[in-house]
Amino acid sequence: MFERFSKQARTVVVDAQSVARETGGTQIDTRHLVVVLAGSAGPARDALGSAGLDPDALATAVRADLRTGGLDAEALASLGIDLEAVRRETDATFGPGALDDAGARPGTGHVPFARDAKKALELALRETVRLGARSIDGGHLLLGVLRADCPGGRALERALRGAGLDVATVRTAVEQQRRAA
Template sequence: MFERFTQGARTAVTGAVAQAERAGADAVTEEHLLFSLLDGEGGRSALAVSALGLTGRRESLEAAFAEVRRRGGLTRADEEALAGIGVDVGAIVARIEDAHGEGALGGDRRDRRWWSGRRGFTGGAKKVVEKALRIALGRGDRFVGEEHLLLALTAGPGTVAEVLADHGATYTTVERALYGTGGEGVAEAS
């Protein structure tokens, strides 16, 4: 699959590894892929990210991801489903933080030793890469570019897609920024 990756897509993936290293994370996540794309310059995804106004909103994105981690990685849909059976996620988070400190559900690793081994990709990050390939094939492209990675981050449920949508970057708006108003009419890949 990686032989189909453009130089830009390869740079985005290696940039995600660097993002994970700077964060002291054991593995590369979807969030690291997103921030690598935000840092990219000159590619199609960089133009889309800029057109959507995401480049100047990095702090807001980081704060939104911190809040998601604080809630243990739950999306709003997860919270609503739990609320439907009487579980108050806010109250649970508050009780856990009272007992164990703020951010206890976030898996903050600052108190652990820095790990210098090779970082693998989480299941979610692997799914983004696979979804990028499916999107590229669905569009009739013979390559996987960083633009396909960006679309893949918005193409399904999850915290990254939710945070991006909150910042105005849905699959449709990203596709429009990448390919123009008409797009190619490809349905969202799942």
């Protein structure tokens, strides 16, 4: 399948591996792909912007989610745990940013794909075929993430809802971009 990836899409995959290392991931999941797709020039970033979402804000939010291990302040609060209080205590004891850096283990070796990322890549291929394209680009990768039931897709959906948008808006933006190209 990788022979069908455009140069830009291959760069996304390589950069997602770097993001996984930087954030202490042991596997590349779809959130790593979203960080790169939103944060670097290409069809996915263009589509996110034209749909009305701030790609840089999305990349920053998902990267922060990765660094904290996906800690959900609302979910913890429902259990009586104040994440900000835990963060303050951790910072006081171990230094600023300790909780965010707790899982970070930068390495240099190969980082494998998680099951959700593999599924998103497979769905990207299906989107490429559906749209009649010859190669998989970042827009197709974004569509694959949106179709997969995955952490990256859920993070993207949260950001879209927060901006008053929906998945259909982004799908339409990617497809319109493909027609214009």
